Amino acid sequence: MDVRRSFDILTNQLEKFPKSDALAGKINGQYMPLSSQQVQDQANLISLGLLKLGLKKDDKVAIISMNRPEWLLADFGIAQIGGTSVPMYPSITVEDYKHIFTDAGVRAVFVSDKHLLEKVQEATKDLDIPADNVFTFDKCEGARHFNELLELGRQGNAADLEPLKAAVQPDDLLTLIYTSGTTGKPKGVMLSHDNLLSNCRNSQPFVPVSRDDKALSFLPLCHIFERMVTYLYMLNSVSIYYAESMETIADNLREVKPSIFTTVPRLLEKIYDKIVAKGHEQTGIKHKLFFWALDLGLKFDPQKNQGFVYNTELALANKLIFNKWREALGGQLRCIVSGGGALQPRLARVFWAAQIRVMEGYGLTETSPVIAVNGYEPENNMIGTVGPLIKNMEVKIAEDGEILTKSASVMKGYYNQPELTAKEIDADGWFHTGDIGEFINGKFLKITDRKKEMFKTSGGKYIAPQVIENKVKEDPLVEQLMVV
Numbered sequence: 001m002d003v004r005r006s007f008d009i010l011t012n013q014l015e016k017f018p019k020s021d022a023l024a025g026k027i028n029g030q031y032m033p034l035s036s037q038q039v040q041d042q043a044n045l046i047s048l049g050l051l052k053l054g055l056k057k058d059d060k061v062a063i064i065s066m067n068r069p070e071w072l073l074a075d076f077g078i079a080q081i082g083g084t085s086v087p088m089y090p091s092i093t094v095e096d097y098k099h100i101f102t103d104a105g106v107r108a109v110f111v112s113d114k115h116l117l118e119k120v121q122e123a124t125k126d127l128d129i130p131a132d133n134v135f136t137f138d139k140c141e142g143a144r145h146f147n148e149l150l151e152l153g154r155q156g157n158a159a160d161l162e163p164l165k166a167a168v169q170p171d172d173l174l175t176l177i178y179t180s181g182t183t184g185k186p187k188g189v190m191l192s193h194d195n196l197l198s199n200c201r202n203s204q205p206f207v208p209v210s211r212d213d214k215a216l217s218f219l220p221l222c223h224i225f226e227r228m229v230t231y232l233y234m235l236n237s238v239s240i241y242y243a244e245s246m247e248t249i250a251d252n253l254r255e256v257k258p259s260i261f262t263t264v265p266r267l268l269e270k271i272y273d274k275i276v277a278k279g280h281e282q283t284g285i286k287h288k289l290f291f292w293a294l295d296l297g298l299k300f301d302p303q304k305n306q307g308f309v310y311n312t313e314l315a316l317a318n319k320l321i322f323n324k325w326r327e328a329l330g331g332q333l334r335c336i337v338s339g340g341g342a343l344q345p346r347l348a349r350v351f352w353a354a355q356i357r358v359m360e361g362y363g364l365t366e367t368s369p370v371i372a373v374n375g376y377e378p379e380n381n382m383i384g385t386v387g388p389l390i391k392n393m394e395v396k397i398a399e400d401g402e403i404l405t406k407s408a409s410v411m412k413g414y415y416n417q418p419e420l421t422a423k424e425i426d427a428d429g430w431f432h433t434g435d436i437g438e439f440i441n442g443k444f445l446k447i448t449d450r451k452k453e454m455f456k457t458s459g460g461k462y463i464a465p466q467v468i469e470n471k472v473k474e475d476p477l478v479e480q481l482m483v484v
Contacts, residue, residue, distance in 0.1 A: 013237050031256070036237075053133055062109045070137045114138065139205065173412065187415070192429045198368070210238070215238050219262050260333070348360060361386055435447055
């Protein structure tokens with residue numbers, strides 16, 4: 001079918017490749033799967049329940065929760081009535097919650113647990129958001145549970161939902177994602193159904209996944225990176241399992257045995273550092289073999305054939321050492337997609353050498369998010385760059401080195417801020433990313449720094465501090481630093 005609105009993903013999966021474990025979250029220590037049919041049915045009940053509350057097209061509904069199936073169920077349920085989801089980080093302050101609730105005009109809230117409920121209650125006490133419109137995923141005393149909304153939905157008429165779904169257009173506002181503003185106040189990025197789905201379609205050739213794959217999800221769904229990738233997974237009937245927390249990722253990898261996951265560079269660094277720490281614990285021949293394999297890995301380049309001797313040694317390293325790395329990550333992992341910051345090239349090299357392909361990409365919330373990504377195939381993956389442009393993506397480098405981009409994925413604008421929108425998207429439709437970059441070999445985009453972070457010497461020369469920062473961070477004793 002033609003997937004033109006976010007919720008068409010559910011119908012598409014049901015028609016083409018229905019899954020018994022479309023989504024799965026941990027309950028009482030066990031993963032409990034939801035089938036494609038259950039996901040669709042519960043999304044419908046949420047839609048009908050929201051209608052019973054008096055919500056309608058264009059109303060804003062907040063989602064504040066760690067990753068779990070209910071997050072996506074709420075997302076699709078809101079979208080089906082033409083509503084707009086407003087995902088928010090669980091970690092932000094009460095003041096930021098209050099600002100976003102007010103700026104977006106939020107009318108209802110989904111919240112995961114008691115701790116976050118208390119923050120929401122504090123933020124909404126002087127706002128026009130009825131307590132009856134706040135639903136919790138966990139059972140919390142004195143609050144309406146998620147199941148109550150489902151029960152409200154069962155009292156509705158399923159036939160009422162179809163014309164509402166039919167009325168939703170691809171260009172309608174799907175989500176408002178608030179990002180940090182230069183004044184300290186978060187600003188709302190307006191993304192349509194078409195913004196996200198065009199990014200899915202145009203990124204898909206670089207991420208070869210199918211109904212046989214299983215993903216572990218732990219990056220926040222309130223961030224556009226994990227949200228878009230989740231839609232891409234579902235379009236391809238990939239089973240999605242949610243990690244219990246950031247602290248349990250290692251255990252969940254061994255349980256779920258995923259073939260793919262997304263990450264940010266710092267998390268991949270931590271995984272790498274833990275593996276290397278295990279190597280330091282070894283003695284004698286085991287210690288020597290570990291660091292012999294590691295040194296081989298640091299020389300790996302997916303675009304180069306390094307000859308018979310190197311390839312033979314690497315095959316042996318994979319049999320003796322790197323196979324244990326793969327086992328520690330579940331044993332089935334084929335690839336890791338990294339975004340949200342610059343990845344140290346040594347990490348990509350070592351994981352590639354260990355037969356786990358690392359695909360570093362680049363994008364922004366305002367571009368839904370992917371602009372460029374290193375592909376799964378070696379010819380489309382150059383370590384140290386963020387890869388080729390995705391399909392139907394235009395990029396040009398301005399005179400000062402800034403990356404400008406134009407595509408169907410570029411946001412509709414900043415909510416309630418037309419002046420700022422006009423500043424970031426010029427009259428010719430080019431979005432100004434604020435990043436400095438260049439093309440390598442006319443194909444691979446390389447990010448050198450943020451425009452606002454460049455230094456100008458007394459001699460008039462511009463210096464990019466990120467290059468220095470990334471080099472120093474290769475030392476395991478350095479966690480973070482900033483050149484000033």
